[in-house]
């Protein structure tokens with residue numbers, strides 16, 4: 001599940017690189033036959049309002065996404081709530097059908113800080129999911145204006161957010177698709193060793 | 206190691222082998238196919254990653270040299286074995302240092318694509334129970350041949366076997382097997398565990414890699430590079446692998462209400478019922494196609510799985526030997542071939558033909 005900041009501060013090169021990164025992600029991950037048959041993808045964006053840019057769907061059924069454009073404020077809490085609700089709903093469907101599944105991943109990318117009032121609650125909810133191993137939460141900060149402290153509240157204590165080095169969206173999404181193919185080749189309930197994040201992480205922070 | 210790297214079959218003055226696109230990559234390195242210097246036949250060359258070489262170049266070069274030598278013994282039984290891609294020669298970089306080894310180019314794809322609820326349709330479209338049973342017989346016979354040569358496979362998993370379209374499997378990643386020198390006289394192959402000690406003069410090169418969900422309980426949580434693998438340990442891992450192949454990739458310890466596969470493995474929580482007992486009875490087998498898929502296997506095979514994977518299988522000496530597996534799987538494929546009564550498809554739609562038990566019989570009589 002991708003939860004992406006498309007607020008007005010993302011205007012310009014950031015949103016362009018994000019769009020390109022997501023496009024490339026879809027292409028790369030579809031090339032992996034294991035991922036193609038087991039990964040499901042959902043995208044929630046927040047910028048002015050919260051949008052389910054892609055309803056949760058098996059990768060096989062996902063058509064290309066429309067480009068995002070940057071607009072408005074940053075209702076990150078609401079976006080996270082929507083994403084969690086969608087994940088839980090899907091999990092319950094799996095449980096009822098007796099289908100086993102891998103821990104879902106939630107990638108939260110932002111270049112600022114939440115502007116909605118309820119973000120605290122959403123942050124707690126997400127953090128709890130991660131702490132209880134109900135989800136893998138990856139917080140990614142874009143640029144130096146991003147408030148790392150706030151983003152950290154959405155992430156588990158043992159896996160703090162990471163700042164993207166420059167505008168290396170491409171490297172980040174390449175890492176993400178590689179990770180997804182490793183996960184989809186592993187036994188549900190087991191977490192595989194992931195590739196190094198050196199390619200995209202800003203290690204100075 | 207990128208594309209267009211040149212490696213050599215001797216440390217100095219060897220024949221150059223030009224590597225292009227790898228045919229496969231893994232955690233330890235990449236595998237390329239090149240023409241063999243003497244006859245131009247395609248061979249596979251595994252080149253270890255820089256990282257792996259940095260950590261253990263000496264260990265690997267020593268171990269692989271021993272393996273190449275062992276492979277040539279007894280008229281080259283191991284090198285010529287069709288079911289094992291045994292190391293045939295060492296491979297060096299242009300600085301004369303060891304970088305990998307060459308082996309037979311095995312055909313096909315990893316059986317992680319056969320033991321997969323979706324991907325078998327692409328790679329093994331005519332897969333059925335006869336084909337699975339026959340493939341497993343060949344695979345386990347090869348494993349038995351390795352055991353006879355005092356080799357423990359160690360890192361048994363679905364990515365270390367390739368299988369071609371005619372269901373001929375081949376063990377790969379031989380460089381990771383545990384091998385010894387001087388253990389040729391270490392007694393019977395399946396001594397009871399307490400007696401399974403290595404000959405005093407034995408020098409062994411261990412199998413430093415593994416996956417927790419494939420590891421026998423007695424080795425779990427230990428550093429793979431510090432433990433001596435055993436035949437009985439292989440019997441456990443091979444039982445998991447066989448189960449996965451028979452059940453389209455389902456892991457035998459996957460989610461029994463709660464618990465990770467490793468927790469379930471440790472406790473011997475194998476949720477699939479034995480013989481006629483409904484699956485829910487001895488645990489909680491997952492819903493969906495898994496129950497009919499399991500139920501359509503004959504009791505002999507179910508019992509082998511139970512003996513290896515349920516509580517009793519935590520005792521290494523209680524695990525069924527490869528010979529028993531081979532006999533049961535052979536008998537199963539013969540039965541399927543001889544009689545229309547038994548379903549051949551992986552996921553049968555119809556109920557299994559069954560002899561009524563006494564109480565079922567009387568129940569029906571009353572109705």
Ligand SMILES: Nc1ncnc2c1ncn2[C@@H]1O[C@H](COP(=O)(O)OP(=O)(O)O)[C@@H](O)[C@H]1O
Pocket residue numbers: 228229230231232233234235236249251290308309310311312315364365367377378379
């Ligand atoms: N002998 C071989 N013939 C053909 N392909 C091979 C051979 N050995 C390995 N490969 C390919 O290379 C991949 C990685 O090989 P492997 O030795 O298992 O690497 P690792 O130990 O790093 O996992 C395999 O999945 C397979 O696709």
Ligand SMILES: [Mg+2]
Pocket residue numbers: 231364365378
């Ligand atoms: Mg391997």
